[in-house]
Ligand SMILES: *[C@@H]1O[C@H](CO)[C@@H](O)[C@H](O)[C@H]1NC(C)=O
């Protein structure tokens with residue numbers, strides 16, 4: 432009896448001690464994101480230009496120590512190795528020299544972009560959660576200025592657009608009209624960039640938020656995205672034959688569903704292959720009954736999956752991104768037989784559940800189908816709008832982090848940056 436009581440209280444105090452220690456670990460985690468620790472752990476960031484001196488001597492308790500202070504009871508709660516894993520830590524990456532250019536006329540989150548030759552067309556997006564844009568701004572890469580602005584159709588969505596371009600016509604598919612977490616529309620439009628005229632286009636069979644969208648083999652393909660409630664991942668895949676901004680068929684055709692659904696993925700057609708990269712399952716939803724569709728956070732899972740369709744019309748699963756990554760639908764360019772992806776969001780912090788932004792530049796090699804990390808952005812940022820012109824890699828807009836030591840999202844920006852890129 433006595434022994435068992437003693438054992439009991441020993442166990443209890445061990446549990447408390449363990450919890451206190453774990454709390455200590457959790458509280459110090461915030462300092463770890465960008466700290467250039469002297470630890471030899473390959474998972475720690477070596478992002479020295481983001482690190483602040485004062486954290487550089489911080490010691491990370493190794494797993495053996497965490498093991499020691501755990502017992503069976505807290506074992507399940509103990510912080511797994513994944514805490515320091517590449518899931519959300521900054522990855523080691525070479526520094527790039529960034530030059531700040533003229534900012535966009537407005538800050539933009541969840542906007543979209545299309546590059547046609549030396550012009551970058553950036554579309555709509557949120558200014559704040561309570562205000563959305565309904566216009567296009569154009570940046571001229573030749574003289575590096577914002578040169579023009581024109582309106583989008585009233586009925587067109589303002590964010591979470593599916594978007595693809597054939598070099599002249601821009602197809603704008605479904606998405607979310609209005610601010611906060613409003614209901615989606617299936618309405619679809621085509622912009623003729625030469626005349627700046629908008630035309631209506633057959634609506635998607637069902638509305639989707641941020642579906643993967645691309646022109647491929649003469650057809651406009653739309654897949655994944657979130658369903659009507661903004662949260663449930665859709666796996667449906669539709670296509671319709673198009674030419675010169677017109678649908679050649681009356682109805683969308685049902686295609687082979689994508690293995691994993693969800694919004695905010697990069698969708699890229701190169702040669703005869705269609706790639707769908709990253710994304711997430713789940714998203715913010717409107718609070719039930721809220722007249723303004725106020726956003727409320729729901730469980731979301733970010734992933735790094737890469738899927739490919741080729742002539743066989745069967746989805747193939749390729750090497751995933753170096754870390755889970757979402758909100759990258761306009762964050763890519765094709766360069767020298769590779770796909771470059773800039774920024775994004777990764778899995779939430781496993782302890783404090785906060786959202787974590789991505790600051791790396793990734794390269795997907797189309798010959799080997801392998802990934803590498805080729806550099807870092809001036810800060811972590813999601814929903815970047817990317818472009819490439821004359822040797823320079825550009826990005827503008829998105830929501831950036833809270834600073835070098837804090838990868839959580841904060842300010843919506845309109846900044847434009849570029850770096851000289853040679854691969
Ligand atoms: C872009 O800038 C170049 C260089 O100033 C200029 O020649 C060209 O006309 C501009 N393009 C547009 C569409 O304004």
Ligand SMILES: *[C@@H]1O[C@H](CO)[C@@H](O)[C@H](O)[C@H]1NC(C)=O
Pocket residue numbers: 766767822852853854
């Ligand atoms: C692309 O590859 C070509 C040939 O290898 C090279 O000359 C060029 O510099 C590369 N471009 C970039 C931007 O890296």
